[in-house]
Amino acid sequence: MGSLDSVAETVLHRRYLQQDEEGTVIETPDEMFHRVASNLARAEAQFGGDVETTEERFYEAISNLDFLPNSPTLMNAGTELQQLAACFVLPVEDSIESIFTAVKQTALIHQSGGGTGFSFSRLRPEGDIVKKTGGVASGPVSFMKIFDAATEQIKQGGRRRGANMGVLDVIHPDIEKFIAVKSDDDNDDVLRNFNLSVATTAEFWEAYASDDSYEIINPRTGAVVRRADPDAILDQISEAAWEAGDPGMLFLDTINEHNPTPQLGRIEATNPCGEVPELPYEACILGSINLGHHTDGEEVDWEKLRETVHLAVRFLDNAIEMSEFPVPEIEEMVTKTRRLGLGVMGFQDMLVDLRIPYFSEDTVEFADELMTFIHEESWAASRQLADEREPFPAWEDSIREGPMRNATTTTIAPTGSISLIADCSASIEPIYNVAYTKQVMGGLEIINDRFVDIATDRGFYSDELIEDLHGRTTIQDVEEIPDDVKLLFQTAHDVPADHHLRVQAAFQEHVDNAVSKTVNLPQSASVDDVKEIFLSAHDLDLKGITVFRSGAKSEQVLGESPLKEECVGECDYVAPRQE
Incomplete structure (x- = not known):
């Protein structure tokens, strides 16, 4: 199992690990990963698959934090509840x-x-x-x-x-x-x-x-x-x-x-964060690939990414088999469409490794290239599963040209909690800052590991610097930090609204479902600025749009900060506009 930082340990103990009737935690993170992998691998037996080998592969992927499913799967797989969809x-x-x-x-x-x-x-x-x-x-x-x-x-x-x-x-x-x-x-x-x-x-x-x-x-x-x-x-x-x-x-x-x-x-x-448009009684099981674990520090490891995509699609399809749904009509619809939502987190982490500033034309082009690859491989994986198992029952009358196991395979979810577990940047968002306190679960101290590593390697790291950066909404005005490093750690406050939209559009072009993304605006933004974003979102053929101005009325997860995050932090799909 990969190492978990203190934030991940806190999140797991507060929300995910199994408890007894008195509320005492009775499993370790490693036991949780084994519980989930074992439960999901059992689906292989229905199709003549290798349960033991699949369990090992599932365990390796989730325990190394290369890929994590949505919160209900981590919480409920292998338990009496067994409801795995978000x-x-x-x-x-x-x-x-x-x-x-x-x-x-x-x-x-x-x-x-x-x-x-x-x-x-x-x-x-x-x-x-x-x-x-x-x-x-x-x-x-x-x-x-x-x-x-x-x-x-x-x-x-x-x-x-x-x-x-x-x-x-x-x-x-x-x-x-x-x-x-x-x-x-x-x-x-x-x-x-x-x-x-x-x-x-x-x-x-x-x-x-x-x-x-x-x-x-x-x-x-x-x-x-x-x-x-x-x-x-x-x-x-x-x-x-x-x-x-x-x-x-x-x-x-x-x-x-x-x-x-x-x-x-x-x-x-x-669904609540807008990333999965669904018919009545449809449900979707989500999962996200940790992109920061798919580079060699300088370039994308495309082969590892391909393997993770294929494994993740199998994992999520198995989750449909193993899930028990609370309403009969939902079970019926899920069986017809087998909708999946594989997405990504750690996008800015990957950009840092590739030395690409978030606010750059290169990011839009790379987002297009990256999601094209993930989309094509996820469809290839779904076609392979259709060959092994059979297509989703509603396939023949669907818009899909060839047999697929799943009506959809891709989604971009907020990844609020699972990105904390994986110690990576959330979803496709720019970071909030390199050091801050996230006001959930008693306060979580977030420090960007990549920034610390670069600062250490370049010789400008100090505890005093991190303390000075704590809670800032930008590092662009900090003299001790070299300019090229500042560019790599642009925050949500540094990224103009139209660039947020263009990144969202680049991903949406290659996503079956939809993209949960927030356009953050400064407190000084006008109503006309908000209106312009809605108009631009329509022009870019987005499926939906959320705008949040600093200091707006809604409660905010980051306490004193005026920035709205995509997710409340208690789960990877919970409503982004409330605590």
Whole structure:
């Protein structure tokens, strides 16, 4: 097993290692890795595979921190719970029965360690008629507060609070109330367990481009109730995102253009962090490759990366076989599509090894090259598994040309906790800083190992320097650090918004699902700056976008720092806009 630093040990002991009834930790990290590898390798027996050899390979990959699956797999594999997926989408139809069925299913998913997304666009608007009672409907936002309250009472797997994504279509009559719910409400805790996204379609953007109005439609009757100005709506979204970090935006036409199984329905929602657009009752098991472990210190080790991609796809496909899902409808949908989400973490670590500054044209070009390779190899691995096992059942009517085991193979997730375990930079994000305190689990002291190594090799390391850098949001103004080193350790504050978008777009081009990425803006940013990002994200054919301005209203995981991180740090998919 590879060595774990103190941060990894803390995270594992607080969140992942098995406990007895008194809450005492009863397994070591090495035993956890063995538990997970043994459980996932058992799936090989169903297909005539070599269980023992596969277990050894799985154990080596995860214990060396070359690859880690999403949190529920680490927590639950080989236990009584055995629910291994992180990402779920549930349907919410326009009836009390459907709404409260979804609340119940949400509770079961959160209890087992998953996060949930919903489209509330089918619910009749506030003030609409309720024929059965002669009463008046309370609208989507009111019902979202019920989901939020239920989530607040249920810690995921007994260890964490749940996370949700709430989506409302831009044509819904309550869209203005939805947009403003977090920024207008005097209660900072309103929908604290929700991320929000406005779902936009081609009609909205066509109206915007032609300086025309668009139709607002009652979902109960299908009737046009009024027309709205898309520019004014976009202004409202931008103002709310500037104020509170919510809502983000989904581009449903782009999402559905790449929907691998359109015969099964139209995608209307995503998981809590937006990286997995899913049909109702779909689930996805995620995992991420630690890119920093796939260089020789100067160049990419492409052969090792290829091997890890193939092993990771097998690992995640086995996880589908071994997972027990809390709702029968989910089991049915997962069996049909076998959606996987293999992504990466440690992207900036790899850039440091390659001596590429994050804010550079080379990074955009390299992101394209890297994700092309991972995408192609993941599909090759899925095709091989289809040959060994059989394609996913919905394959014949899907958009996939050749037989594949999985409807999707790639995703870019936030990797909040698993990047802490792996001691690497999170996801494809630039680092927060080279030394800081992360305000979760009593405070975690984060120090960038690569910076320490370079500073030591170059002779400018000192304890005083690290102390001076602690908590800074940039090192670009520190005289003791050579200029070429400063460039390699650019932080999220040093990277302009348009470059964040271009990096996201470079990855999205080669990702089946979607990319969870935050565009960080300085406190001085204007509402127009936020609006420009939404417009650029649409122009770049992204599937979704999150904008966070320093000092915005939402609680922030880094304590006094105004920077928003992708993830709350308690898990690798939990809502990025709340603690």
